[in-house]
Amino acid sequence: MKNKTLATWLAFLGGPLGLHRFYLHGPGDLLAWMLPMPTALGLYGIERVQQWGQDDHLSWLLIPMLGFTIAGCALRAILYGLMTPERWNARYNPQADPEAPPGRTHWFTVVGIGLSLMIGTAVLMASLAFSFQRYFEYQIEEARKISQ
Template identity: 75%
Template sequence: MKNKTAAAWLAFVGGPLGLHRFYLHGLGDTLGWLLPVPTALGLYGIQRVQQWGQDDQLSWLLIPLLGFTIAACALVAILYGLSSPEKWNARYNPHSADNAAPGQTNWCTIAAIALALMVGAAVLMASLAYSFQHYFEYQIEEARKISQ
């Protein structure tokens, strides 16, 4: 029996590592094994910024990968938490009743949804701001080079 609350928390907390995918689909899930790749690339981008500074152009591309992965996993946690018990049990617990307990929503599920919404939105906005800031700074610098 796959619990909706556990899946929502796993997607929120361990989503960038694919933990929710392994919980729901088993260790053979390809997407679960691919999720750590953008997470690791984003962490590598953070390491490059610490090592080379803010002017490292490769980190401009890598850091948003981490942010977008975290935001996407937060969205998945919200979708899991908001799914109806009938839909949840039909998809992940097909041999149980439509209103079985693992598909029910409780306060822990609501907390996962609320935290995923807050953190996911904040990380998404920060990733977009970081990306656009560095992109436009690069464009301005290139325009200065052309005008001189």
């Protein structure tokens, strides 16, 4: 029996590592194995910024990958948490009664949804702001080179 609350929290806390996918789909899930890749690349981008500074162009590409992965997993946690018990049990517990307890929403599920919404939104907005800031700074730098 797959528990909706546990899946919500796994997607929120361990989503960038694919833990929710392993829980729901098993070790044969390809996406679960691929999710740690953009997470690791984003962490590598943060390491590059610490080592080379903010002018490192590769880090401009890598850091948002981490942010978008975290935001996407937070969205998945919200979707899991808001799923009706009937739909949850039909999809992840097909042998169970449509009203079985693992598909019910509890207060801990609601807390997971709320935290996923707050933190996922903050990470998404920060990733977008970082990406656009670096892009426009690069454009201004290139325009200065052309004008001289």
